[in-house]
Amino acid sequence: MMTFNNLIALQFEYKDFAFEENFKRFSSLVRKSPKHSIICAPELCLSNFCYDDMNKAALFSKEVEKEVAELSKDRVLALTMLEKGREEFVNRARVYFDGKLLYSREKYKLFEFGKEHLYFKRGKNEDIKLFEIDGVKFALLICFELRFVELWEKVKGADVVLIPSLWGKLRKKHLEILSNALSLANQCFVITANSANSNMAKSSSISDPFGEFYKDDRKEMLVKKFDKNLIKKMRRYLDVGIK
Secondary structure, three states: OOOOOEEEEEOOOOOOOOHHHHHHHHHHHHHHOOOOEEEEOOOOOOOOOOHHHHHHHHHHHHHHHHHHHHHOOOEEEEEEEEEEOOOOEEEEEEEEEOOEEEEEEEOOOOOHHHOHHHOEOOOOHHHOOOEEEOOEEEEEOOHHHHHOHHHHHHOOOOOEEEEEEOOEHHHHHHHHHHHHHHHHHOOOEEEEEEOOOOOEOOOOEEEOOOOOEEEOOOOOEEEEEOOOHHHHHHHHHOOOOOO
């Protein structure tokens, strides 16, 4: 069983159609990260939404799928990828560990203000659930899903909630408040990884069960130590029924 030592939120700029460049930056950051880390990357960090040619973006996702898995050697690695199902496009979360895909699902709460519902097939509510990797309980919410408190109930009991995000800068404070509030409400760690594109909020962060909130908009990689005992301590200190 592996002991995870670090929590990491990636925060970098990526563009439509710059697939190779995006992947190069993403893979470089992952390789620079310490081993035995839990890493969350921003939403659709390899392609952006790329509405002008989603077929090309989906094809690229397929081409690099094996390489993404290989990057997870000695690490947990979470991201979302633009993919194509039988007929429709999906924004699919993928969580890898030690070269294997251990959890995946399609985005359930599409951001209609950004017209996501016109381009992507909606995922299923029942696919939002806890999953375990080497003794650590995880959950994952994708960007806009963070706003729905009924989904906070579904991820209750997680030790670490991963939030890949592409959140606009006009609602920057919302992202920060909601990420921190989720860590307090569910007495867990929350890793929020947001895009550093010019129209995005940045505000990637790592929050702990006591509400300590770490962010730095200047960095491409945010790193904090992972201490699972903090979860037990907070849940004993203020018992709100989370087991």
